[in-house]
Amino acid sequence: MKQNLNKIMCLDLYLSGNENNTELSNKNSVLDNQLKTLPLISWDVFSERYFIQLNKAKRAMDIRKIKAYAKRHDWENNLNSIFKSNDFEAIVLTDKSQNIIWVNEGFTTMTGYSKKETLGQSPRFLQGKRTFKKAISEIARNLKKGEPFRSNLVNYRKNKTAYNCEISIYPLYSNKETTHYIALEKEVI
Numbered sequence: 001m002k003q004n005l006n007k008i009m010c011l012d013l014y015l016s017g018n019e020n021n022t023e024l025s026n027k028n029s030v031l032d033n034q035l036k037t038l039p040l041i042s043w044d045v046f047s048e049r050y051f052i053q054l055n056k057a058k059r060a061m062d063i064r065k066i067k068a069y070a071k072r073h074d075w076e077n078n079l080n081s082i083f084k085s086n087d088f089e090a091i092v093l094t095d096k097s098q099n100i101i102w103v104n105e106g107f108t109t110m111t112g113y114s115k116k117e118t119l120g121q122s123p124r125f126l127q128g129k130r131t132f133k134k135a136i137s138e139i140a141r142n143l144k145k146g147e148p149f150r151s152n153l154v155n156y157r158k159n160k161t162a163y164n165c166e167i168s169i170y171p172l173y174s175n176k177e178t179t180h181y182i183a184l185e186k187e188v189i
Helices: 022-037 047-073 079-084 105-111 133-145
Strands: 090-095 100-103 149-156 162-174 177-188
Touching: 047 079, 047 090, 047 105, 047 162, 047 177, 079 177, 090 105, 105 177, 133 149, 133 162
Parallel strands: none
Antiparallel strands: 090 100, 090 177, 149 162, 162 177
């Protein structure tokens, strides 16, 4: 094919309603047999590309919101390198005391908790009986060090189902002091 179908926005099809059209009626007998065994499920020719673009737009909007916080709090971190070096679904922003002050839509999708239910809570509210104590103490130890780190632990959704979560946590600095933390999270299987 000469055209790039990745950029297709619409597919218009026209089928004649004229039964005297011999070409169409000859094809109908073949198509009828094929449709009985393999029905048409979807005409979503462009949906994959659309959702890729939509997710990129959401990610860019999330990054802009974090950069607005950065400007307000004079963070010295290179946020571009943080976001560039991590694959994530959810973003959790906490203050120095680890109280959640902002989460993105991806967090709501991943956990089932709304922003309203989440704000002011500690991320520990996602932990439960299958969350390993070793992972919790490792996170606490790394937070005290004040350096970026990555960890895996079991968290729980609002509906009480467990999921494995990979978390990359970065302390955010202003005047060489930690003022906030950002956690970039994704579910791992």
